[in-house]
Amino acid sequence: MSLALPAAPQQSSRRQLLVSTALVAAGAAMLIAGMLAMWMKFRAGSPTRESSDGLRIIKDWMPESITIPEVAANTMFATFPFAALMAQWAVYSAKRRDGGHRSLALVITFGLGIAIVNAQIAIYLQMELGLAEGAFQTLFYAITGTMMFLVITGMAFTAVTFFRSIGGRDDDQQVVSAHALYWYFLTAAFTAVWFFVYVQK
Amino acid sequence: MTTIDTHVGATTKANGSSFIAAVGQWVTSSDHKKIGRLFIGWSLIHAIEVAVLGAIFGFERMSPSGLELIAGDAALQLSWYSRHLMILGLLAPLFLGIAIAVVPLQVGSRAISLPRLAQFSFWSWLFGSGLVLISIIGNGGPGGGNGDMVDLFLMGVALVAVGIIAGSVSVATTVMTSRAPGMSMDMVPAFSWSALVGSITSILSLPVAIGTLIYLYADHTAGQVAFGSNKEIEKWLGWVYAQPMSFVFIVMALGVLAEIAPVAARVRQPLRPVVLIGLGLATSGVLGAVTQSSHTLNLDGSSSDKISSTLPFLLFNGLPLLGVLVSVAVALLALKEGRPRVNAAFAFAVLGSLMILAGVAGSFVQHIESANIVTTSFGEGVTAYLVYGSVLCALGALTHWAPKLWGVVLDDKKVLGLAGLGLIGTVLAALPLYIAGFSKQPAHAVFGFDYDGPVALWNLLAGAGAALVALVVLAFVGLLVQAVRAGAGATDDPWDAHTLEWSVPSPAPLNNFAALATVHSSEPLLDAKPSQEVPA
Numbered sequence: 001m002s003l004a005l006p007a008a009p010q011q012s013s014r015r016q017l018l019v020s021t022a023l024v025a026a027g028a029a030m031l032i033a034g035m036l037a038m039w040m041k042f043r044a045g046s047p048t049r050e051s052s053d054g055l056r057i058i059k060d061w062m063p064e065s066i067t068i069p070e071v072a073a074n075t076m077f078a079t080f081p082f083a084a085l086m087a088q089w090a091v092y093s094a095k096r097r098d099g100g101h102r103s104l105a106l107v108i109t110f111g112l113g114i115a116i117v118n119a120q121i122a123i124y125l126q127m128e129l130g131l132a133e134g135a136f137q138t139l140f141y142a143i144t145g146t147m148m149f150l151v152i153t154g155m156a157f158t159a160v161t162f163f164r165s166i167g168g169r170d171d172d173q174q175v176v177s178a179h180a181l182y183w184y185f186l187t188a189a190f191t192a193v194w195f196f197v198y199v200q201k
Numbered sequence: 202m203t204t205i206d207t208h209v210g211a212t213t214k215a216n217g218s219s220f221i222a223a224v225g226q227w228v229t230s231s232d233h234k235k236i237g238r239l240f241i242g243w244s245l246i247h248a249i250e251v252a253v254l255g256a257i258f259g260f261e262r263m264s265p266s267g268l269e270l271i272a273g274d275a276a277l278q279l280s281w282y283s284r285h286l287m288i289l290g291l292l293a294p295l296f297l298g299i300a301i302a303v304v305p306l307q308v309g310s311r312a313i314s315l316p317r318l319a320q321f322s323f324w325s326w327l328f329g330s331g332l333v334l335i336s337i338i339g340n341g342g343p344g345g346g347n348g349d350m351v352d353l354f355l356m357g358v359a360l361v362a363v364g365i366i367a368g369s370v371s372v373a374t375t376v377m378t379s380r381a382p383g384m385s386m387d388m389v390p391a392f393s394w395s396a397l398v399g400s401i402t403s404i405l406s407l408p409v410a411i412g413t414l415i416y417l418y419a420d421h422t423a424g425q426v427a428f429g430s431n432k433e434i435e436k437w438l439g440w441v442y443a444q445p446m447s448f449v450f451i452v453m454a455l456g457v458l459a460e461i462a463p464v465a466a467r468v469r470q471p472l473r474p475v476v477l478i479g480l481g482l483a484t485s486g487v488l489g490a491v492t493q494s495s496h497t498l499n500l501d502g503s504s505s506d507k508i509s510s511t512l513p514f515l516l517f518n519g520l521p522l523l524g525v526l527v528s529v530a531v532a533l534l535a536l537k538e539g540r541p542r543v544n545a546a547f548a549f550a551v552l553g554s555l556m557i558l559a560g561v562a563g564s565f566v567q568h569i570e571s572a573n574i575v576t577t578s579f580g581e582g583v584t585a586y587l588v589y590g591s592v593l594c595a596l597g598a599l600t601h602w603a604p605k606l607w608g609v610v611l612d613d614k615k616v617l618g619l620a621g622l623g624l625i626g627t628v629l630a631a632l633p634l635y636i637a638g639f640s641k642q643p644a645h646a647v648f649g650f651d652y653d654g655p656v657a658l659w660n661l662l663a664g665a666g667a668a669l670v671a672l673v674v675l676a677f678v679g680l681l682v683q684a685v686r687a688g689a690g691a692t693d694d695p696w697d698a699h700t701l702e703w704s705v706p707s708p709a710p711l712n713n714f715a716a717l718a719t720v721h722s723s724e725p726l727l728d729a730k731p732s733q734e735v736p737a
Binding site for chain 1: 234314315320366370371373376377378379401404405406408409410411413415416419420422423426491492570725737
C-alpha cells in the first residue's frame with residue numbers, strides 16, 4: 001500500500017541547467033586554479049642565477065630566446081569581457097522575448113570565440129615553441145591548450161543556444177542565462193591565465 | 202507437441218530479441234535506477250578485485266621470497282592498480298551509483314537531473330576503468346616499461362575522473378533543484394545531504410587531479426622534461442589515492458548510517474542539524490588534499506613553526522576526524538531515544554562507520570611526525586579501514602534499499618552473519634598493517650624490506666582479512682541474485698521508514714512518483730503515519 005501524501009501545487013522552474021552550469025564552471029575553475037598552482041610551483045622551483053652585471057637574480061624559468069606576443073595575448077584578454085557582454089545582451093534580449101537581438105548577440109559571442117581561438121593560434125605560431133624543449137614549454141602548451149578547450153566548449157554551448165534561439169524557443173531564458181554564466185567563468189579564468197602565464201610569465 | 206515446439210521456437214526467438222532489447226535498454230537507459238545499478242554492479246566486481254589483490258599482497262609479503270605470485274618489476278604497477286581501484290574504481294563509483302539510484306527517490310523527484318549526463322558518467326567511468334586495466338596488463342601505469350601504455354593509463358584515469366565528476370554534477374543538481382515542493386535544504390534526507398556534500402567536494406577536487414594528469418600526459422609524450430620518469434608519476438598523482446582525498450568519498454558511507462539509524466531506532470533523528478554539519482566537516486580535509494601537500498604535525502622549532510604546522514594539521518586531519526566522530530555519535534544517539542531493532546542493514550552501516558572512524562583516527566595519528574609512520578604500511582591500514590569500512594556501509598545501503606532497487610528483501614539473518622564476517626575481515630585486513638607500520642614496514646612495498654620479527658604474521662593476517670572481505674562481498678552478491686531470481690516481492694515500506702522513497706511501490710516504478718507530494722518536515726512519511734507515536 002502506498003501512503004497518500006498531500007498533493008503538490010504546480011512546480012516552478014527548477015533552473016537545472018543554470019545550477020549544473022554553475023557546478024561545471026566551479027569544477028573547471030578548480031581545474032585552471034590547480035594548473036596555475038602547478039605552474040607557479042615549477043616557476044618558484046626553477047634554478048636562479050646572477051645577471052651579468054651582478055645586480056639582479058634571474059630565474060631560469062622562461063628561456064631568454066622566447067618572446068610572448070603581447071599584442072595577441074592582450075587582445076585575447078580584452079576580447080573575453082566583450083564576449084561575456086554579448087552573452088549578457090542575449091540574456092537581456094531573451095527576457096524581453098526579443099528573438100532577433102538574442103540571436104544576433106549569440107552570433108557575435110560565437111564570432112568573438114573564433115577571434116580568441118585565432119589569437120591563441122597566432123601566439124603558438126609566433127612563439128614557435130617545441131613541446132619537448134623544456135618544462136616551461138610543456139606547461140605553457142598544457143595550460144593554454146586546456147584554456148582553449150574550455151573556450152571551444154563555450155563556443156559549442158553558444159552554437160547550441162543559437163540554434164535553440166532561431167528554432168523559436170522564446171521561453172528558453174534559462175539556457176541563455178546558463179550560457180552567459182559560462183562565458184563569465186571563461187572571462188575570469190582567462191584573466192587568471194593571462195596574469196600568471198602571459199604577464200608574470 | 203507441435204504446438205509446444207512452435208511455441209518454444211517462437212519463445213526462443215522472442216527471448217533472443219528480447220535479450221538484445223534488454224541489453225539495448227540497459228546501454229541506452231536514462232532511468233536513474235538502472236544507471237545506479239550499473240555503477241553498483243561494476244563497483245562490486247571491483248570490490249572483489251581489490252580484496253583479492255589485498256590478499257595476494259598480504260601473502261606475498263610474508264617472506265622475502267613470498268609466494269612468487271607477483272614478479273618483482275610488476276609490484277609497483279599492481280600496487281598502483283590496487284590503489285586506483287580502491288578509490289576511483291570502488292569507493293567513488295559505488296557510492297555515486299547508490300546516490301544516482303536513491304537520491305531522486307529520496308528528494309521526491311520523478312527523475313534525476315540531467316539524466317543523459319548521468320548516463321555519460323557511467324560509460325565514461327567504465328571506459329576509463331577499461332583503459333586503466335588494459336594499460337596495466339600492457340606494462341603501463343606508474344613505473345611501467347611501455348611508454349604508450351603509461352600514456353593510456355593517464356588517459357584512463359582522466360576519463361574515470363571525468364565520469365565521476367559528471368555523475369556528481371547530476372546528483373548535486375538533483376538535490377539542489379529537484380526536491381519535492383516544500384522540501385527546503387534543511388529537510389533533505391541525511392543520505393541525500395551526504396550525497397550533495399560528497400558530490401560538490403568531488404566536483405571541486407577531481408578537476409585538480411585532471412589538471413595534473415594533463416600536465417603529466419603532455420610531459421610524458423614530450424620527453425619527460427618537467428615531471429620526470431614513469432616512476433615519478435606517484436609523486437604527482439599519489440595524493441588522489443591517499444588521505445585526506447579519500448574522505449571525499451566516505452562521506453556518503455556515513456550518510457548511510459545517518460539515514461538507517463533513526464529508522465532502526467523508530468524515532469526522528471535527534472540533533473539532525475548536527476549530523477548534517479558533521480557530514481560536511483568530514484570532507485573538509487579535501488582543502489588540504491588539493492594543495493597536494495602532506496600536512497603533518499611537527500612540534501619542533503620556534504612557536505611560529507609550531508603554529509604553522511599545527512593549524513593545517515588540525516584543519517585537514519583534525520576537522521574530518523571531528524566530523525566523522527560527530528556524525529557517527531549523533532546518528533547513534535537515535536538508538537538511545539528510540540526502540541532499536543537491529544537488522545542487517547543497520548548492522549552493516551554501524552560496523553562500517555566504526556571501521557571508517559578507526560581509519561580516520563589512524564590518518565590523524567599517521568600525520569603526527571613524531572610517530573614516524575608517515576611512509577610506512579600504517580597508511581595502507583588507514584586506506585583498508587576506510588575502503589572496507591565503506592564497503593560494509595554500502596552493503597548496508599544495498600540491503601536497506603533493495604526493496605526499491607530490486608523489489609526484494611534480503612534474508613536478514615544471513616546478511617546479519619555477513620555483517621559480522623565483514624567486521625572481522627576488515628579488522629584483520631587493516632589492524633595488522635597498523636602494527637606492521639609501527640615495525641617500519643614500508644608502504645606499498647612487496648619486496649626488499651626487513652622481514653625480522655613477526656612481519657610474516659601481520660601480513661598473513663592482513664591477507665586473510667582481505668580474502669574474507671572478498672568472500673563477504675561475493676556471498677552478499679550471491680544472496681542478492683538469489684533473492685532477485687526467487688522474485689520475493691517486497692512491500693512498499695518494509696522498514697517502517699521515514700522518507701519519500703518508501704511511499705512508492707517496490708521496486709520503484711519508472712518515473713518514481715505518480716503524483717508529487719508536498720513535504721512539511723524531514724520525515725514526510727512519518728508525518729503521514731498518524732497511528733505512530735512519534736517523539737518530538
